[in-house]
Structure formats: C-alpha cells, structure tokens
C-alpha cells in the first residue's frame with residue numbers, strides 16, 4: 001500500500017503567535033490519539049506548509065513528532081543565492097528543517113504569473129539538490145473543464161514542469177492535482193472524477209518515468225465532510241488542504257478520518 005500524504009497549506013495566514021496557539025491544540029489532539037492508538041505503524045505523513053516566517057518556529061514545535069509530521073515551504077526559487085529580492089533558496093529552506101516544497105500552486109501561477117518555464121526550473125533545481133521533495137501542483141480552470149480538456153491540459157503542465165529533469169527517475173515526486181475551480185470555492189471535485197484524473201496522471205507518468213515513490217494527492221475544498229469519499233479512491237494518495245487546515249480541530253479530523261483512526 002502507498003503511504004498517504006495529508007498536507008496543510010496555510011497560504012498567507014497566521015502569525016508566529018497564531019501558529020504556536022494552533023499547535024498547542026493540534027499536538028494535544030495528536031497526543032490524545034497516541035494514548036489511544038499505536039501511531040508508529042501509521043501509514044500517513046502529515047505535512048505543514050506555514051508561511052516562511054514560521055518555518056523555523058514550526059520546526060522547533062514539531063521536533064518531537066518528526067517521525068510523521070513534516071515541514072514544507074509554499075514556494076522556492078531555483079537560484080542558490082544572490083540579488084533576488086523577496087525570494088527564498090533551497091539552502092534557506094533546508095536549514096529551517098523543510099523536507100518538502102510546494103511548486104507551481106495555481107495561486108502562484110495565476111496571481112503572480114509564474115510560467116511553466118519558471119516552474120520547470122524550480123523542479124530541476126530541487127531535483128539537482130536532492131534535499132527537498134517537490135509537491136508539484138497542476139490543475140485546469142473551469143473553462144478547460146467545461147470543454148473536457150482537463151487531461152491534455154494537466155499532461156502539458158506535467159510535461160513542462162518535468163522537462164529539465166535529467167533521466168527518467170522521478171521517484172520522489174508528489175503531484176497535487178488541484179482543479180482551480182475547486183480551490184477555496186466549497187465545490188470539491190466529485191470523487192469519481194478525481195479518481196479518473198489521478199489515474200490519468202499515474203498513467204502519463206508511468207509511461208515515461210520510473211515513479212516508485214510518486215504520490216498523486218488531491219486539493220480543492222477538502223473538508224472533514226468529504227475526506228472519506230475522496231480517500232476511498234485507489235489512485236488518490238492523500239490531500240492538500242487549504243481553508244479547512246486553518247482550524248486545528250478540523251485538520252485533525254481530516255487526518256483522523258483519512259487515516260482510518262477511530
């Protein structure tokens with residue numbers, strides 16, 4: 001069985017103080033769970049992507065749960081250092097305890113005009129360096145979905161994102177399929193449509209790459225109400241949660257339901 005990934009994307013929310021309060025509640029819930037069930041055999045990784053300002057602080061807070069709680073950034077730049085005002089390097093992220101980085105989130109693509117070319121260079125840099133595991137976001141907008149063009153659209157995003165990766169080994173890749181029309185709208189994809197896209201992504205990747213550790217996770221209006229239906233699908237390996245991850249109790253419930261812990 002593939003290990004599940006349950007990831008929280010805080011986006012531009014929460015100060016350091018807010019994060020401390022969040023984890024005081026969240027870790028209390030997790031510790032309560034530890035007292036009731038054996039979490040050592042757990043088949044899920046929990047990932048948190050707080051804002052850059054809270055990466056170091058979060059790293060300290062989660063250090064006793066490092067075996068299954070991991071840290072991600074929401075973005076990264078491909079250059080090692082230099083005159084790139086406002087950007088952040090792989091070195092900086094790794095030194096804060098990051099093991100993952102989100103790349104190509106639709107908000108980066110659409111609000112900040114990140115191009116396929118830029119996303120390809122970020123993926124290349126992260127692979128060359130080897131310390132961070134990329135969570136590559138792909139997904140079509142409503143117009144594309146209405147015209148039934150989602151498969152080719154996402155295939156093209158994958159092709160561009162991976163074009164600078166040398167060889168065919170992309171085993172650590174995590175793809176987050178996040179249809180833009182489902183993000184923050186309260187309208188998640190129907191589980192069977194999600195499954196169809198995830199299967200398509202798997203087939204596409206398998207046809208060109210060695211993907212032994214690749215995961216394909218879903219994002220877009222995931223809540224504790226729909227998590228079980230989504231996770232029931234064989235090609236959906238986990239979720240990337242925005243809005244519903246901001247409340248510790250909701251995100252804990254999502255984690256618990258996704259991991260089948262009572």
Ligand code: PGA
Nearest residue numbers: 183184220221241242243
């Ligand atoms: P949402 O965001 O859960 O608020 O829809 C998901 C995401 O953008 O990763």
